[in-house]
Amino acid sequence: MTLDGWLETHRFLEPLARVRRRIDAAVDAVTTPLPAPPDWDEHAEDFASGVPLLQSQARIDLETAGHAVISVVGRLASDAGHAPLTQDASAQRLQFQDDPIAAQRVIGWLLGDDSWEPFRPGLVKSVGWLTLATALRPIEQAFAAWRGHDRWLARYCPMCGALPAMAQLIGIDPGRRRFMTCGRCASQWRYVRTGCPFCESDSHRLVSLEVHGEAGLRIDYCETCHGYLKTYSGQGDERVLLADWTSLHLDVVARERGLKRMATSLYDLAPEIPEAAPEFRTRSGGAESEPSGHPATLH
DSSP: OOHHHHHHHOGGGHHHHHHHHHHHHHHHHSOOOOOOOOOHHHHHHHHHTTOOGGGSSSOOOOHHHHHHHHHHHHHHHTOTTSHHHHHHHHHHHHHHHTOTTHHHHHHHHHTTOTTSOOSSHHHHHHHHHHHHHHHHHHHHHHHHHHHTTTSOOOSSOTTTOOOEEEEEEESOTTSOEEEEEETTTOOEEEEOSSOOTTTOOOGGGEEEEEETTSTTEEEEEETTTOBEEEEEESSSOHHHHTSSGGGHHHHHHHHHTTOBOOSOOSOOOOSOOOSOOOOEEEEETTEEOOOOSOOOOOO
16 A cells, blocks of 8 residues: 555545655755664663663764754745745744754753753654654664564553554464554554553453454554554555554544543644544454444544
């Protein structure tokens, strides 16, 4: 499946897709310096204690990536093709220009330091992590190879510490495995097959909403905390279906049903709801219930 093909059947996502294309083009245009890989031995103790790599004592120089974030914002400020994005980027560029240590500040803020606040936090959060994820991709791949699938089974990202935005089910029962996808740095890691990654309740409290005609996407939610996780049950279309923003209509459906988005995401839900809606059936404990007869409607 291609992204264009997905957008052809989900036209309500096109406004967001246009913004993503501009941000992605700006990120691609900036030569993002790649930080040197850390010494994995320096991270071994923190790793065993459950400390994410970017919060570890292992040294990764991210200041150059901070300069790349500033450059991407500058390019967006000069792009007149999307007025709201250009205006936000222009305001943010002014703040960066007046700060000699802006690169350090923006990286610190992205990693959780709230002693500094950007003028446009939504823009900096999205642009910053998309840029940082690009810069860190070689390290993320080396890190994944070093740790393997079975050494990190925590509910949060081994790279940046974020809670998962998406999940993927791979294989067939009884050996099916579940992998989490980070909504910030795009890392993937294995997690227990049926536990809630938000409150860690066991499998008996999980319910699935199967999505008809949505290429294997579904919503898994916890009856204890009412947190949910968008889940792709399949393989081959990860680039499209694990992108988080390509399934924001499922977030809207979950919100309409009173569920809570506890995942770390780069996107906020708009009040507008698309007109097209999938239909759902409920699964609990592995058994599928009858359709309710009331398709979920997005208004």
